[in-house]
Amino acid sequence: MTHKTTQMQPSLTVSSLRNSKVRRKANPENAMVHPQALAALFHEEWHLCAPSDSIHSLLSLNGTLPPETGNMISLQILDLSINRLQGKFPDTVADLVNLKTLSLFNNSFSGEFPKTFGKYSLSLNNFRIAYNSFSGELPQNLCSGFALVEFTAHFNKFTGSLPDCIRKCRELNRVWLEGNQFKGNISLTFGVHPSLDFLNLAHNQFLGTLSPKWGDCTNLTRLELTGNKISGEIPASLGNLLKLVVLNLNSNELSGKIPTEIGKLQQLEQLSLRENHLTGNVPRSIGSLSNLKDLDVSENRLTGKLPVELANCKVLSSLNLSRNGLSDKIPFELGELAELRYFLDISGNAFSGNIPESLSSLTSLQYLNLSHNNLSGNIPGSFSGMISLESVDFSYNKLNGPVPNINVFQKAPSTAFTGNVGLCGEKQGFPQCTSKNSVSHNRKILIEAIVLSFLLLLASVLGVFMFLFWHKRRKRMEEKEATLQKNREFPSYYDNFEMLLWGSAKGRFKFEDLVRATENFNDKYCIGRGGFGSVYKAVLPKDQILAVKRLNKTDSSDTQLTDLKSFDNEIAALxxxxxxxxxKLHGSCSKSGNLYLVYDYAERGSLRGAVYGKEGSLLDWGLRLKIIQGLANALSYLHHDCSPPIVHRDISMNNVLLDAEFEPRLSDFGTAKLLVSGSANWTNIAGSYGYMAPELAFTMKVTEKSDVYSFGVVALEVMIGKHPTEVLSSHFSGAISLDIQDMCLKDILDQRLPPPPPKLEAGVVGVISAALRCTCHFPESRPTMLNVAQKLSSQTQEALFSDPFESINIGMLISLGQYSNP
Incomplete structure (x- = not known):
């Protein structure tokens, strides 16, 4: 095993850093700067610096910061972010009287921050020290000049109260102090800050109440106070924050009613009030929040009926009302929430009556929990159409009749139905349904069938002549005019969709064949919905099966002509x-204001469904290694074999599909972008939470290394059998914690499977080692996907350790160092 070594650059001096070209040569991305060389950077010649001089993010610095740093008295910007600096931050930095920006985030500094810092730096605008291990209290003179604009110190170990001067910094724009142990009265600590855009004080120990004056911070877009000890009522004045996108007050001691003024926040996407002492009703005004995606008011003391107005939140994707005292019937209007795809949890309430059959319209829903209520009647048989369900819980109700005979119900644990004495069916452990159990259910189905047949017959008789002689002719005229209009507006790639012709191994097909196969994209052919649109399964002659993604009309109908040309060029390349x-992406088409993407169909669905669904136990270690190797090969191809390189930017368990042979297929290039080498990187971040690289929160630049990180998360998740939150969280400090390092590899692997057989042990070790390297907090330390793909291929043949598999721990894998930096 060899290790790549780096030699110190003797020419690396402060003067050479003034020239950016020389700096890039002197300090290549893979170089490491020794502590002695670091001291040389801060030479006395900086006394003579021009006022505009600055140090910007010297990549790959390690060691401690020398006291000579304080010699640079003219320095205005000191940016040492995203390095490996450690130890105590020197007191001499407090002497930098002209300092305007101090940026230290993503290092390993520890100890107390200099007590006198800020006393002389009266022009300090930006103070960024997040993701370190600073402790003690912040300096009381931090913002003595009251000029502070950005104040970010999240994920440190600070204690005590915030400096009193914070209250007088009226120009504050961004405050992020999450994950410390700050305390004090939140109303006395902050004043009125008209420019404040972002405030996150989550997971501290702040006390007091929310002052009505927060309503004067009208530029706020995010207000996150989760995990404190804030009490009192939610002020109605928060309804004045018309730009607010996220309001997160979880896990506090708030009481009183949810103010109806919340309904004025038309930009709000996330409203989280979980685990407080709120009382009263769920306000009807919440139904006016047209952009709301996530609503969580669980674990409170809310009562009364659930307002039907919630059905107006058309883009709601997660709804959690559990552990309250809500009562009466479940509104059938909830079935209109077509975008509800993550959670519907109304457990632990007092809902009664039947389960609305309309809920079966939620075909994208993954988790449904109706447990611990007073629901009666049958579980609707129409729930068999909820093809995306991964987990259900109907326990402790008064339900009877048959349990639907579909996989999610049959594979659910028996505890999901405990406490319902009348349930029966084919599920193991349940009594067989008798005529007595099912007579009412069958009668109901018969009556519905008779009524439906009569209505259909009547409608057919009354409408046949109008349809044939009037509507058909009118339809032809409209389509002709629409085609002419489309020809005038769009390039030829989108003309005459009926004539578009594609080919595959099983034959040629036209877009009109897809329209016919899906009955004009009828919902019964929909196999999934997401933020960008819906996916339909189209079965063509000769057993040819395709997947058609229809992008949301709101995303495509207003697309400018230049954007369509760009879209056309990208699809042509892909x-x-x-x-x-x-x-395989066959092509795209525009029809009736919608954009369509046509892909090959993957029989076994997403990797997430395979790992967490019924096939989780079928995914043995051999298949998991095969899947990860295939994904690495796909990304290596995109990054290194495509010209220009392609950055996927949204790699997740949902975007890796499996064919009938469990061969992985990377999908969802509707959001991928071509990245031309040397050009400006993307700044429009759109990825899946839990899979995005941490640097995106700061740099907002997507690169190949962002894909590498996402790959590492997916690889860990496949091997562990759950999202690797604990491992990834420890990366925030730049190093894996000792507790994680001491964990045996065999103990973190998916416990649903037996230990890997000897012939696969080397492959398992290689994958975990590669994944840990890929999820390194520092982008420059991550390998390339070409390197990963090659190493994984070789590791299936050779062992990385001579130690027994049972004795290998995470620390050994981290220290392996088999990859060289790209």
């Missing part, structure tokens, strides 16, 4: 991709 581990 259709040329040929790789066994990348889902």
């Amino acid at each position: 259709t040329q991709i040929r790789h066994r581990n990348i889902i």
Whole structure:
């Protein structure tokens, strides 16, 4: 095993850093600067610096920061972020009287921050020291000049109260102090800050009440106070924060009613009030929040009926009302929430009556929990159409009749139905349904069938002549006019969709064949919905199966002509991709204001469904290694074999599909972008939470290394059998914690499977080691995907350790160092 070594650059001096070209040569991305060389950077010649001089993010610095740093008396910007600096921050930095920006985030500094810092730096605007291990109290003179604009110190170990001067900094724009142990009265600590855009004080020990004056901070877009000890009522004045996107007050001691003024926040996407002492009703005004995606008011003391107005929140994707005292019937209008795809949890309430059949319309829903209520009657048989369900819980109700005979119900644990004495069915441990159990259910189905047949017959008789002689002719005229209009507006790639012709291994097909196969994209052919649109399964002759993604009309109908040309060019390039581990994109089409993407169909669905669903136990270690190797090969191809390189930017368990042979197919290039080498990187971040690289929170730049991080998360999740939150959280400090390092590899692997057989042990070790390297907090330390793909291929043949598999721990894998930096 060899290790790549780096030599110190003797020419690396402060003067050379003034020239950016020389700096790039002197300090390449893979260089490490020794502590002695670091001291040389801060030479006395900086006494003579021009006022505009600055130090910007010297990548790959390690060691401690020398006291000579304080010699640079003219320095205005000191940016040492995203390095490996450690130890105590020197007191001499307090002497930098002209300092305007101090940026230290993503290092390993520890100890107390200099007590006198800020006393002489009266022009300090930006103070960024997040993701370190600073402790003690912040200096009381931090913002003595009252000029502070950005104040970010999240994920440190600070204690005590915030400096009193914070209250007088009226120009504050961004405050992020999450994950410390700050205390004090929140109303006395902060004043009125008209420019404040972002405030996150989550997971501290702040006390007091929310002052009505927060309503004067009208530029706020995020207000996150989770995990404190804030009491009192939610002030109605928060309804004045018309730009607010996120309001998160979870896990506090708030009481009183949810103010109806919340309904004025038309930009709000996330409203989280979980685990407080709130009383009264769920306000009807919440139904006016047209952009709301996540509503969580669980674990409070709310009562009364659930307002039907919630059905107006058309983009709601997660709804949690559990552990309250809500009563009466479940509104059937909830079935209109077509975008509800993550959670519907109303457990632990007092809902009664039947389960509305309308809930079966939530075909994208993954988790449904109706447990611990007073619900009666049958579980609707129409729930068999909820194809995306992964987990259900109907326990402790008064339900009877048959349990639907579909996989999610049959595979659910028996505890999901405990406390319902009348349930029966084919599920193991349940009594067989008798005529007595099912007579009412069958009668109901018969009556519905008779009524439906009569209505259909009547409608057919009355409408046949109008349809044939009037509507059909009118439809032809409209389509002709629409086609002419489309020809005038869009390039030829989108003309005459009926004539678009594609080919595959099983034959040629036209877009009109897809329209016919899906009955004009009828919902019964929908196999999934997401933030960008819906996916339909189209079965063509000769057993040819395709997947058609229809992008949301709101995303595509207003697209400018120049954007369509760009979209056209990108799709044309992506259709040329040929790789066994990348889902084949046949092409795209525009019809009736919608954009459509046509892909090959993957029989076994998403990797998430395979790992967490019924096939989780079928995914043995051999298949898991095969899947990770295939994904690595796909990304290596995109990054290194495509010209220009392609950055996927949204790699997750949902975007890796499996074919019938469990071969992985990387999908969802509707959001991928071509990244031209040397050009400006993307700044429009759109990825899946839990899979995005941590630097995106600061740099907002997507690179190949962002994909590498996401790959590492997916690889860990496949091997562990759950999201690797604990491992990733420890990365925030730049190093894996000792507790994690001491964990045996065999103990973190998916416990649903037996230990890997000897012939696969080397492969398992290699994958975990590669994944840990890929999820390194520092982008420059992550390997390339070409390197990963090559190493994984070789590791299936050779062992990385001579130690027994049972004795290998995470620390050994981290220290392996088998990859060289790209």
